[in-house]
Amino acid sequence: MAPRITRRATLLGLAGTLASPAILRAQSTDAFPTDEAPIRDTEAVKRNISAFAQQSWQDHFEELGVGCLLADVTSRAVHYWGGDGETYRLFPSSVPMSEDLTKRGYTEVVRKAKNPRWTPTPNMRERDPSLPAFMNGGPGNPLGTRAMYLTWPAYLVHGTHDTRKIGRQSSSGCIGLYNQHVEELYEMVQIGTQVRIL
Template sequence: MSDAFKITRRAFASTALASTAVGGAALAQQTNDPALFEQLKKENISNPETGAVKRNISGFSNKDWRPYFSNTKNGVILVDTLSRALHFWSEDQSVYKLYPTSVPETPELTRTGRTKITRLRVGPDWRPTPNMLKRNPDWPKYIPPGPDNPLGTHAMYLTWKYYRIHGTHDTRKIGRRSSNGCIGLFNEHIEELFNLSKVGTQVLLI
């Protein structure tokens, strides 16, 4: 690998990941762990100069699937982009999980509505979209699986082109508006969700 390519990869890792929905150890295996809530609360502060909220857990609480789905066939995933949380219910409703997420940076990048999982992949590779390359011409056009990959260790592909639920190696992005459209989870959490989900799992973003 050339030194120039190494420099490009390092620059991408330090700058591109900051704006991509893309792990270090997670704060807790389940987000209703009191220790995780306390950590998120400590970081849920505003910048006194800009007023920017670092993290948002104001609406981070358990939900019921019934207001959002008519059934739980194949399992269901609800992504709440306001509280930056992902909810999962198994088909037989015996398993419920709640995870903190990263969400799109702006309303223009945020897509809501119903979709489903079409593909599951361990060790995903990644290519920036044409629009991403227009905005960031110095980005590499391809990132193989590994620690530099914005999709983390696992990715779940949706019917919407370019949209995914995936892991991240940059844990600072969880709980923030930090992606170009995708939903990111801690690698430990996406691995657990990956193993609970399947092709056909229903997904709703609100």
């Protein structure tokens, strides 16, 4: 007697077939997927920060000091712990476009700026000769409304007016946040805040 094909079995089989590509993608160990559409071809999306795992500062820093900031490139999230031992914030972020542009390790915040001026690096202008030599702060400036400069030249934690970039591989090395998030973080972060790019 042949097995009976039921509606339920058919639906389960179809669901399994449709889910297979997603399961395979989820098992990938690559930190930077190669199948993301270019930013210019995508619409702005909202990221649900509740999907990120909370981290502990003790896993990354020896002491809190005036505060600690962890930029996790793999999960595309920024974690901040205040020097008071109670403040904790978690924000979705953009990450560098490639591993070549990603600098990892420990640094600290050495300067902060409101409505920062942007000066593209020589490498950025080589990749895109249409970039200006500099741009004053304001709408359209890639650094958004706030910037926190690190000991590493040309690497920053900053805002962005282009909300499509958050949660994506979209920067030339910096860590980007929604403007409203970077404005909140900017008020908490002090000069000397420890930073780890992981």
